Amino acid sequence: MKTDLLRRAQTFMTKAGIDAWVVCDFRGNNPALAPILGRRLHTTRRVILVVPASGQVALYVHAIEEGQFGEEGGAVHAYRTHEDLVAALRPHVRNQRLAIEYSPGGRLPAVSWVDAGTVDLLRALEPSAVESSADLLQAALAVWGASALAAHHEASVAVAAAKDAAFETIRANLAAGTALTEYDVQSLIGERLAEGGFETDHAAIVGTNAHSSDPHYAPVAASSSVIGSGDWVLIDLWARRPGDDNVFADITWVAAAAAPTAQQWQVFDTVRRARDLIVDRVHEAWRLGEPVQGWELDRLARDLITEAGYGERFLHRTGHSLSPGPAVHGLGANLDDVESRDTRVLLPGTGFTIEPGIYLADFGVRLEIDVYVDPDSGPIVTTPVQDDIVLLA
Numbered sequence: 001m002k003t004d005l006l007r008r009a010q011t012f013m014t015k016a017g018i019d020a021w022v023v024c025d026f027r028g029n030n031p032a033l034a035p036i037l038g039r040r041l042h043t044t045r046r047v048i049l050v051v052p053a054s055g056q057v058a059l060y061v062h063a064i065e066e067g068q069f070g071e072e073g074g075a076v077h078a079y080r081t082h083e084d085l086v087a088a089l090r091p092h093v094r095n096q097r098l099a100i101e102y103s104p105g106g107r108l109p110a111v112s113w114v115d116a117g118t119v120d121l122l123r124a125l126e127p128s129a130v131e132s133s134a135d136l137l138q139a140a141l142a143v144w145g146a147s148a149l150a151a152h153h154e155a156s157v158a159v160a161a162a163k164d165a166a167f168e169t170i171r172a173n174l175a176a177g178t179a180l181t182e183y184d185v186q187s188l189i190g191e192r193l194a195e196g197g198f199e200t201d202h203a204a205i206v207g208t209n210a211h212s213s214d215p216h217y218a219p220v221a222a223s224s225s226v227i228g229s230g231d232w233v234l235i236d237l238w239a240r241r242p243g244d245d246n247v248f249a250d251i252t253w254v255a256a257a258a259a260p261t262a263q264q265w266q267v268f269d270t271v272r273r274a275r276d277l278i279v280d281r282v283h284e285a286w287r288l289g290e291p292v293q294g295w296e297l298d299r300l301a302r303d304l305i306t307e308a309g310y311g312e313r314f315l316h317r318t319g320h321s322l323s324p325g326p327a328v329h330g331l332g333a334n335l336d337d338v339e340s341r342d343t344r345v346l347l348p349g350t351g352f353t354i355e356p357g358i359y360l361a362d363f364g365v366r367l368e369i370d371v372y373v374d375p376d377s378g379p380i381v382t383t384p385v386q387d388d389i390v391l392l393a
Contacts (some may be wrong), residue, residue, distance in 0.1 A: 003037045003070060006051060009122040013053040017162075019096035021136060022089075023052040030101055030113045030348035032133075035141050035244065035325060043069050046085065048331055050092045073148065079286035086121070093125040099133035108340050111137055111331070135344055142323035142332030143349040149372065151241040152322075152351070155198060155249035156370065156383045159237050163194040166206070166235055167255055170227055171392045174257055179226050182219035183208040185235070193239045200248075201327055204237035208308075213364035214252070215316055215357060219325065223293075229393060230258040238328045248328040250353050250370035251383050264365075267358045268389055270308045271365045274301040274356040278318065279333070279381065282346070288377035294333035294342035301356045302338065310358045320366055322351035322370060350377035351382070 009021060025033040025047045027038045032042045033049060039101065044358035045062035061069050063078040070076075079085040102119055103112035111134040115230035123130055144152070158161060166185050173180040189204040207217040208225050212234035219225075256264065278297050285292045298318040305314045317339050323330030335352060350373055357366035 001057065001075070001241075002036055002065050004145075005036055005140050007059065009051055010134060010142065011328045012139040013051075015138070016134065017097060018232060019053055019128075020290060021049075021050065021099045021133060022093070023049040024100060024118050024122075024373050025049075025116045026115075031138060031276075031327075031331065032065075032101055032113075034066055035269040037213050040326075041245070043068065047087070047123070048089065049241065050089070051056045052092070053233040054285075058088075058092065060085060060134065064364050070291060086125070089122075090125050093122055096127050097129045097131070098127045099131055099136050101133050101137065102130075103132050103134065103213075103255045108132070108134055108342060110329075110334060110336075110342070111342065112199055118358055121153045125232050133318045138321075138332040138344055138347060138350065141325075142321060143326065143347070144328055144351060144372065148245055148247045148324050149244040151243075152249055152370075152372070152382060155240050155247070155253075157248045158193060158196050159197050159239050161196075161238060162239075162383045163235055163240055163251060163253055165192055166187075166237075167233075167253075167390055167392060170233065170255070170257070172248070173385065174229060174393055175226070181221075181224045182208060182211065183221045183224035186219050186224075186229070189235070189237050193237075197228050197241065198239040199242050200237075204235060205252075207364070208232060210362055211231070213359040213361065214352070217364065227257065232256055232264065234364060234366060235317065236366065236368065240328075243269075244326055247322050247324055247330075247351060249383055250322065251370070252309060252355055252366045253386050253390060254365050254367070259391075260389050263360075264363060264389070267310065267360065267363075267365045270305060271308060271358055271367050272387065274304045275316075275354050275367050277301060277304055277358075278354045278368075279371070282373075282379045286373070290318050291345045293345055294335045295337035296336040297335045297346075297354075298342075301335075301354075305356060305358060313358050315358065316357065317358055320355075322353060322372075346373060348373050 041226040048060045050058045101113045185206045234250040240248040261270045301318045317336035319335035321330030321332035332350045336342040355368035
């Protein structure tokens with residue numbers, strides 16, 4: 001197991017008055033388990049890890065899968081029947097204040113993975129309280145190590161270079177009159193990143209005109225648009241060095257294959273100002289020693305965009321966590337007061353994206369950067385910042 005993660009967890013639990021963190025997994029549905037174990041396993045039965053505020057952890061696995069957990073030594077306890085498992089859990093749970101991966105009322109689904117029946121089971125064992133592990137999860141699992149930060153910087157350079165190569169390829173093909181599709185550009189980005197030794201959990205978003213108004217548009221070979229003169233282009237790409245201790249770099253830029261219209265400039269400027277407002281507030285909060293919750297930053301950006309008349313066209317949260325693990329959307333605080341209200345505080349040693357967007361019928365603008373909160377020096381923007389529309393013609 002990752003002793004550094006457990007140490008952070010137990011330190012947080014002691015300060016917060018949490019007696020036990022009960023990590024419940026079934027068929028790999030709880031993303032908290034693999035980081036603690038330090039590896040991903042294929043299991044088909046319930047796995048429950050009990051992390052006390054002090055002392056040794058206990059890992060309960062089904063007897064037919066015990067062999068997968070040999071590295072955990074004496075922490076592993078095999079059960080055979082449902083009754084065996086319940087009896088083993090009872091002394092860990094009774095009269096204890098528990099943290100588990102659920103969100104009361106479903107208010108924060110980003111950290112709600114334990115099913116209602118398992119919550120019922122734990123409550124039937126008479127704990128003193130059952131509460132969300134959202135803050136604990138972030139403190140234990142979303143913090144970057146030194147190697148993760150270094151790998152993230154490498155990924156930031158790589159995605160920026162791939163973005164530049166994509167725009168230059170579009171520019172060259174437009175000048176030559178050669179047909180080039182969104183899918184072609186997506187493939188180019190993927191090839192460029194793979195050649196550099198980077199990986200991603202999904203192909204890049206490359207959308208022109210109305211397709212750029214779909215925040216999660218994904219071009220396919222059979223139906224993607226040819227990029228033509230006068231088109232608007234949005235590219236969103238992300239990648240990391242292989243390994244679940246590493247962190248993705250994630251950026252979004254926009255470009256125009258003709259002189260941008262007045263409306264395109266207006267929307268771009270509004271999104272740019274919303275992004276920069278968040279950066280300024282993060283730096284200010286660090287300087288003043290003020291804790292900032294994720295939802296507060298989303299609200300700042302959303303209010304600015306609403307005042308500009310585009311509030312209904314800002315379709316998503318302002319940013320997501322970046323943390324070690326297999327997914328670009330991390331386990332820490334999100335900048336969200338629209339899809340949910342993320343009340344988690346942005347912690348030193350963690351990272352996140354800032355990516356406000358406005359999506360109209362014929363074009364969309366999203367400007368995405370990454371931020372790391374250095375524990376010593378404060379917030380650092382780790383990716384290139386777009387301040388002007390890229391011109392392709």
